[in-house]
Amino acid sequence: MEQLVINQMLEDKGFIEEAIDPKMKLVEEINRLKKEKNAVILSHFYAEGELQDIADYVGDSLGLAQAAAQTKAEMIVFVGVHFMAETAKIINPSKKVILPDLKASCSLAESAPADKFAEFKAKYPDHKVVTYINATAALKTMSDIVCTSANAKQIVESFPKDQKLIFAPDKNLGNYINSITGREMVLWDGACMVHEQYSVEKIIELMDEHPDAEFIAHPECEKPVLLLAKHIGSTTSLLKYVQKSDKKKFVVATESGILHQMTKACPDKIFIPAPSADSTCACNDCSYMKLNNLQKLYICLKHEQPEVTLSNEIIEKARIPIQRMLEISK
Numbered sequence: 001m002e003q004l005v006i007n008q009m010l011e012d013k014g015f016i017e018e019a020i021d022p023k024m025k026l027v028e029e030i031n032r033l034k035k036e037k038n039a040v041i042l043s044h045f046y047a048e049g050e051l052q053d054i055a056d057y058v059g060d061s062l063g064l065a066q067a068a069a070q071t072k073a074e075m076i077v078f079v080g081v082h083f084m085a086e087t088a089k090i091i092n093p094s095k096k097v098i099l100p101d102l103k104a105s106c107s108l109a110e111s112a113p114a115d116k117f118a119e120f121k122a123k124y125p126d127h128k129v130v131t132y133i134n135a136t137a138a139l140k141t142m143s144d145i146v147c148t149s150a151n152a153k154q155i156v157e158s159f160p161k162d163q164k165l166i167f168a169p170d171k172n173l174g175n176y177i178n179s180i181t182g183r184e185m186v187l188w189d190g191a192c193m194v195h196e197q198y199s200v201e202k203i204i205e206l207m208d209e210h211p212d213a214e215f216i217a218h219p220e221c222e223k224p225v226l227l228l229a230k231h232i233g234s235t236t237s238l239l240k241y242v243q244k245s246d247k248k249k250f251v252v253a254t255e256s257g258i259l260h261q262m263t264k265a266c267p268d269k270i271f272i273p274a275p276s277a278d279s280t281c282a283c284n285d286c287s288y289m290k291l292n293n294l295q296k297l298y299i300c301l302k303h304e305q306p307e308v309t310l311s312n313e314i315i316e317k318a319r320i321p322i323q324r325m326l327e328i329s330k
Helices: 002-013 026-036 049-054 061-070 082-091 114-122 152-156 171-181 200-209 235-244 258-265 294-303 312-328
Strands: 039-044 057-059 075-079 096-098 128-132 145-147 165-168 214-217 249-253 270-273
Touching: 026 039, 026 049, 026 294, 039 049, 039 061, 039 082, 049 258, 049 294, 057 061, 061 082, 061 312, 075 082, 075 294, 082 096, 082 312, 114 165, 128 152, 145 152, 145 312, 152 171, 152 312, 165 171, 200 249, 214 235, 235 258, 249 258, 258 270
Parallel strands: 039 057, 039 075, 075 096, 128 145, 128 165, 214 249, 249 270
Antiparallel strands: none
């Protein structure tokens, strides 16, 4: 009966709803359950700071994929979004992979439905497909190799210069890689809702207010934003840059969760989130990523639900391009 109730709750809300004693020490209970169940908690830089702090590993998509491939734990708890948990399952088909909220999706992954992409791909039969990891498992099955923002240039340049390529689903990252490699990849028209919200005008105004600051940006941002940046890179690259820089103040154009790690690594420096076009919204936050919280993490560990499952066929096909990426990125 309990399983039926759980399944209904998952179908309706994407997570298990359960009353929690307000006196419960959630962090202690999560650590106890993690040890009891031989679980590892992986968190993306974009999760809330308190979730990053409880994780066994915090990183960008490349680091998380590598951590998932190396873990000896029997269960993987992914504090992130759905495509990340899918990737962990593809790499570890025999392990249980759970996600605090199944509705933690990704606007970029959703921008490339598998059926529409299959039609798009059919128009370019002599092209190989490079797929950004921010994509569904179904899209990865149609790919020759997967990449992340950290290794996209390396992955693209692993192909002969005369090899025609399709890059999906992020057109902004694809445009950026084209610009620094001299390639002319065919781009799928997809984008991240967070990284498309930044206002060039407001960034310029903010930089005028803070002339001692440097502007840094993630390559998922649009080209006019990237043209303003002193440094462009993945979340890990941005983090390393601010750690090494002599500058004391930075305006950062990527999801606001990364500021937690930047502040921890450089407590003497100031980090300002880049402004979005709409000042009334929390556009620097990924609403999907922020569906994760400590309460859901505790409940999902307790019940080992919601579980991310994939068919054997999808796992077998999607694993090939992911393994190719991991081999090149060793």
